[in-house]
Amino acid sequence: MGGLLIAIDGPAGSGKSSVARAVAEWLGVADLNTGALYRAVALLALRDGLDLDDGIALARAAAGIELSPDGARTQGVEIPEDELRTPEVSAAASKVSAHPEVRQVLLDVQRRAAAEARERGGGVVEGRDIGTVVLPDADLKIFLSAAPEERARRRAVQSGREEEFDRIREAMKVRDRQDSEREVSPLKPAHDAVVLDTTELDLDEVVSRVLELARELQQWT
Secondary structure: OOOEEEEEEOOOOOOHHHHHHHHHHHHOOEEEEOHHHHHHHHHHHHHHOOOOOOHHHHHHHHOOEEEEOOEEEEOOEEOOHHHHOOHHHHHHHHHHOOOHHHHHHHHHHHHHHHHHHHHOOEEEEEEOOHHHHHOOOOOEEEEEEOOHHHHHHHHHHHHOOHHHHHHHHHHHHHHHHHHHHOOOOOOOOOOOOEEEEOOOOOHHHHHHHHHHHHHHHHHHO
16 A cells, blocks of 8 residues: 555645645655646746747646656756746746646656655645645645735745735735636645645644644554
């Protein structure tokens, strides 16, 4: 059967990356950030001058990207995280992720990485459609949410751009709308996911709750 697979979904600023990283560290399993894949495609598209409306061309670029616990890599070389986190790449990633051709290519990439993680002892896989599409049979599904103002504040602090709070909040509203209204893999909790509102919780409290759920599950399997 292999190790435990935990799916963590949620909108930007809900804390899923920080929670996934901490939970994976506590459990001693792989941390797979699937958002890095879409950012990697966006980065390559911007570098190569690809049309962000050309789903087929973007899918070709996506075919050369792999997912690892260290992030995304292309041609066996890890892509530095700071290059994936620029405002330009973030904006492009939102457009890239809307293309069904890209999502189909990266679906296979994500599932392969998750299968490898399970064989090696387990993994925490985080993104925006993990519990609903990528890993519908994950052992534990978590959907993190938080009030929009709090999510924008977190993102501003995380990026060191507190003075741009208003712009970040508006950009997040646009991304939320795109994610929830897209025809392919819209952002929503899986029917069997545990929904945690993190607005009033700090990181340690959320991590403790997820670990508690994981341990309860392991006791019954």
